[in-house]
Amino acid sequence: MSRGITVLSLLFVALSSLKAQDAIKSYVLNKIIIEGNRTTKSYVIRRELPFAPGDTVTTRELRFGRERIYNTGLFTKVLFQPEEVTKSEIDLLIYVEERWYIWPYPVIGFRDRDLKRLYLGAGIADLNFQGRDQYVAGLFALGYDPFGEVKFSDPFFGPDKQYTLALEGSYSHGRSGGVQPASASGQFDDTFGNMQVAGGG
Numbered sequence: 001m002s003r004g005i006t007v008l009s010l011l012f013v014a015l016s017s018l019k020a021q022d023a024i025k026s027y028v029l030n031k032i033i034i035e036g037n038r039t040t041k042s043y044v045i046r047r048e049l050p051f052a053p054g055d056t057v058t059t060r061e062l063r064f065g066r067e068r069i070y071n072t073g074l075f076t077k078v079l080f081q082p083e084e085v086t087k088s089e090i091d092l093l094i095y096v097e098e099r100w101y102i103w104p105y106p107v108i109g110f111r112d113r114d115l116k117r118l119y120l121g122a123g124i125a126d127l128n129f130q131g132r133d134q135y136v137a138g139l140f141a142l143g144y145d146p147f148g149e150v151k152f153s154d155p156f157f158g159p160d161k162q163y164t165l166a167l168e169g170s171y172s173h174g175r176s177g178g179v180q181p182a183s184a185s186g187q188f189d190d191t192f193g194n195m196q197v198a199g200g201g
Helices: 002-023 042-046 059-070
Strands: 026-035 056-058 075-086 089-098 102-110 118-129 134-143 147-157 163-177 187-200
Touching: 026 042, 056 059, 059 075, 059 089, 102 134
Parallel strands: 026 089
Antiparallel strands: 026 056, 075 089, 102 118, 118 134, 134 147, 147 163, 163 187
16 A cells, blocks of 8 residues: 555656756747737737747746737737747747727717716727827717817837827816806806826836
8 A cells, every 4th residue: 555655646746846946947949930910910929028039938937938929918819839840940930810999989978977968989099009008099079068089099109119298188168057148047157178198117
């Protein structure tokens, strides 16, 4: 009985050792081939990789690189397929399937929960503008107190792609009561415009 336990223990140790060796097995990366990105620029995918052609990479680093690409939220599927060039050198094929990036949506509501103060409009958002992982959105509404809004953000801005940039602009034309009304109804018109810029490194 003890001999059987010993054999099983040795087998378990051997399998664990093989698994550990596989986790740290390394290769020289010859080149990276990216397929499936019909909208997204290839450099957006490459910048998520912690390695480049010419580097020595491990299987663990390959898994980490795949997770970084998937975590961008731009893709529904990310596959890494190493192709052996020599026993110590590989090409890496990266295949991605892209999400749907452009989403229109309706804008509807009532000012002050008053059914007579209805506004209607539409908006649209692009979650991967120009295929550069930029965000652009705009909306407008007509009716009671018409308004509009645009937004833009870039998580990799600047020559070295090391800054973030966010722009936001809005316009509104509202009617409200005042001490000196401009009409017999006791309301006057207000027009507002606003622009905000934010950035970071």
